[in-house]
Amino acid sequence: MLETPPDGILLVDKPQGISSHRVVSIARRRLGLKKVGHAGTLDPMATGLLLLGIGPSTRLLTHLVGLDKTYTATVRLGVSTDSDDADGTPTAAVGTAAADVSDAAVERAVAEQRGVIDQVPSTVSAIKVDGRRAYDLARKGETVELRSRRVTVSQFDVTARTDATAVVDGAEVTVVDLDVVVTCSSGTYVRALARDVGAALGTGAHLVALRRTRVGPFDVDDAIDLEDDAVDVRGALARPADVARRLFTSVTLDAASAKDLTDGKRVAAEHPDSDGPVAAIAAEDDRLVGLVSVRRGLLRVITNFPAPAADRPQAGSRA
Template identity: 85%
Template sequence: MLETAPDGILLVDKPQGISSHRVVSIARRRLGLKKVGHAGTLDPMATGLLLLGIGPSTRLLTHLVGLGKTYTATIRLGVATDSDDADGSPTAAVGTAAADVSEAAVEAAVAAQRGAISQVPSTVSAIKVDGRRAYDLARKGEEVVLQSRAVTVSRFDVTGRDEHVVTVDGTDVAVVDLDVVVDCSSGTYVRALARDVGAALGTGAHLTALRRTDVGPFSVDDAIDLEDDAVDVRAALARPADIARRLFPVVTLDAIGAKDLADGKRISADHPDTDGPVAAVTARDDRLVGLVSVRRGLLRVITNFPTPTGANA
């Protein structure tokens, strides 16, 4: 009996210092499969939850990218960098000694970034400008002008505070480190939140740490260390049907209905009308056949998922 090719969603705890693309490369090597993608980039400095789509389940990534995110981070007030994080070069080191960085002042600056806001992404970002990545343009010294975007920050709370002195280019600078937790919509830049808090306080600011703990209903607590050779990566794959069930309503199909849907036919189902997605799974083996919408009692395919085949993918 042929072993089926790897297929599923992999929850990875990305370590610091490597890119999301590097994580994908490691997964390809360990699974012996080229078809691997990810939902939502993490900067090299950042750690935490990265969702990888493996094999046919890369088709699920479109529906994972837009999920809300939770981050923990440390914001350093008093020093600004050209990337808004610790990987960049200092552009200003005014410190905090001469500014009002009382708890009340910090809370006012943080509160201004909560809710539905308009945010200009960090210049050193993966956003494309005329087909080129903003970070590539910035690193070449070209001017980068990014448009503001609407994002939602449903939680932005300070959980800790530490006042101390750091040395920047040979000069001692008084800084305040703020530990924060952020719940936000997809597309929000926590680096930009730090930058804008620093601007509001007149101190400048950047991130010294960033960790993504949650993506939608998925937690980093359930993620694996992909660089640990003792981890069975294939066994860690979450089944497509299990992932879809956590995100969408489910309609169950018999064998005939599953085959007809896979063949592109519209089939009837006892389910309320909806634009979807609704996960269509098989009754016999709980396999994800497709994501569908429902109109007048008929299932219409949004995304189909192929029947598993042999391992030579």
């Protein structure tokens, strides 16, 4: 009997110090499969939830990338870096001694970053400028000017503060570390939030810690350590149908309708009109057949999901 190739969404708790691309490489090795992608990068400094699409489920990634995200982070006031995080080189260390960094002043600066804002991304980012990554240009000493983008910060709360000192280039400076929780739309740079809070306070700032705890309905508490060889990676895969149900409304199809939809035909179903996506689920085996739109009781395919390879007729086989 043929083994069904791995297919699903994998929740990974990315450790500090490795890139998202490296996580993808580890998943490919452990699953013996090349078709692996991710839904939104995490910087090497950051830890936390990274969603991987495995096999045919890579087709779901485009619907995961745009989900809201929640982070915990630590913002250090008093020191700026060229990357706006701890991996960068300090560019200014003015400290906090001569600035108003009272709780009230900090809250005012943080409040300016809540809601719908126009944010200029960090210079050391993966955004492309004339076909080249901004971080490549910045590291070569070229001037990088990025346009602002509209993002939504629905939560930006300070949960704790620590007054301390830090050594920068051999000199001791006063700093304030702010532990924060941020919930934001896709495309928001938490590093840039830290930078802009520091600018508002006149102290400069950068991130010293960042952890992604949630992506849409998915939580880091359900993620695996991909580097732990004792973890059953295949067994940790979330089934495509289960993931689709968490993201969209669904419609159940009988075997004949599921086959017709797979063949690209329009299928009749009782479901309110929707531009999509709606998850079409086969009743027979609880399989995600496709993502569809619904118009006047007809399902129209947006994205099809193939049946598992082990279930397909092999070349030269007879029914």
